[in-house]
Amino acid sequence: MNSLSGSTHSVEEKIIKFLEETEEDFLSLWKESIILREDDIFKDRVSGNGHQMYLLVKKSLKSSIKDEEIKELAYKVAKERVLSKSNIGEFVYNVNVGRSTVIKYIIKSGISINDLQPIIDQINDHFDRYCYHAVTRYTELKDIEIKEKMVFVNQSHKDRLSLLGQMSSSFVHEFRNPLTSVMGFVKLLKNENPALKYMDTIEHELDQLKFRITQFLHASKLEVADKNKEEILVKKLFDEITAFLYPSIVDGDVKLSMTIDPTCTIVAVKDEIKQVLVNIILNSIDALKHNNSIDRKLCIKSEVRQESILFNITNNGPEIPEETKEAIFEPFYTTKSLGTGIGLYVCKSLIEKHNGTIYCESYKNKTSFIITLPINEKKPTVD
Known part of the structure; x- marks a missing residue:
């Protein structure tokens, strides 16, 4: 902005002289x-x-100053504020302290307020531009810093997942074959000796172990091949899952209720969607163990919404803190002392590979995991 012309030159000269005389006092204050x-x-x-x-x-009181001069100082200060990890609010406060102090000093110059008003407007304009350029640059630098950190974090996750993938391959190779043999011999024993005690318990525990091994496998190889997709009757899928988890439901003293559309179907990789639902339900049962009341409830509902089906799995266990709700889907994040932190990460990845979504809502005595998946328009005949 150009300095004032004509009769105001003497006003500017008086202010400049006054500011020079009070410079040390101003900076000290x-x-x-x-x-x-x-x-x-x-x-x-x-x-x-x-x-x-x-x-x-x-300088602006003597002659016009270019915006680049203000920007140069603003950019320099913005970089220092970022490197010092200071709060941008502190910077804005300090700038405004400087602004108000300058204006207070020139008001003390003895010049009438009418003559000072154009000068005050000009000073405010310079401070506004300075603050704008500094905050804008600060934000840009912070965004770059955050992106660089995210690249590092993502690479770290990829490295850990790569290592997990190598471990999973070795783990599956070393354990799946003998586990399959053991499960086969247990079935033979059960068929030949139907009255033999504890066989159902042994079979269930082996199924659970197989599920955990498969979970590690999916953590390192999250692919959905169209050729493996099939039309799945949702009601039948949940019946299979609850039968599989029946011992855990009984052991947790959980009251289960289900409201499932008997005609609804989805097209998906059955084993992968089953793994997601089993994991969410098992987590809900674990959460309910922290509910000391005798009324432990687990409610499963399905609801058709236009081209999607929504699954709502709700328990009345403890509330999940707000800051934790997003983190629970990150790899290796866990609140369990013996948890791996990959269960919900695998669930989210598998659901997203099926073009669906999953999120968590949690309040006092009510936590819900909501899953949406594309629905198949074709509905099979129900026997």
Whole structure:
């Protein structure tokens, strides 16, 4: 902005002279009033930056200053604020302290307020532009910093998942074959000796072990092949799952209720969708064990919404904290002492591979996992 012309030149000259005479007092008062942390690595430069802005204000009273001059100082300070990990609010506060202090000083110059008003407007304009450029640059640098951190975090996750994949391959190879043999011999024993005690329990525990092994396998190889997809009757799928988990439901003293559309179908990889639902239900049962009341409820509902089907799995266990609800779907995040932190991550990945969504809602005594999947328009005949 150009300096004032004509009769106002003498006003500007008086203000400049006054500011030069009170410069040390101004900077001392400003420094006493600002927020400056002891651990700020650039605290020794703050006074110099304030002085530079002070000089720019004086220069603007003599002649116009280019926006690039303001921007250059603003960018320099923004970079220092980012590197010092300071709060941008502190910077804005300090700038406004400088603004108000300058204006207070020129008001004391003895010049009438009518003559000062255009000068005050001009000073406010310079401070506004300075603050705008600094905050904008600060935000840009912070975004770059966050993106760089996310690249590192994502690469770290990829590295860990790669390692997990190698471990899973070895794990599955070493354990799946003997496990399959053991499960086969248990079935033979059960057929030949139907009255033999504990066989159902042994068979169930082996099925659970097989499920956990498969979970590790999916954590490293999350692919959905169209050729493996099939039309699945949702009611039948949940009947299979609850039969599989019946011992866990009884052991947890859980009251299960289901409201499932008997005609609804989806097209999906059955084993993978089954794994997701089993994992969510098992997690719900685990959560209910922390509910000391005798009324432990697990409610499963399905609801058709246009081209999608919505599954709602709700328990009345403890509330999941707000800051935890998103993190639970991240790999290796767990609140369990012996948890792996891959269960919900695998669930989310498999659901998204099926073009669906999964999220969590949690309140006092009510936690829900909501899953949506594309629905198949064709409905099979129900026997």
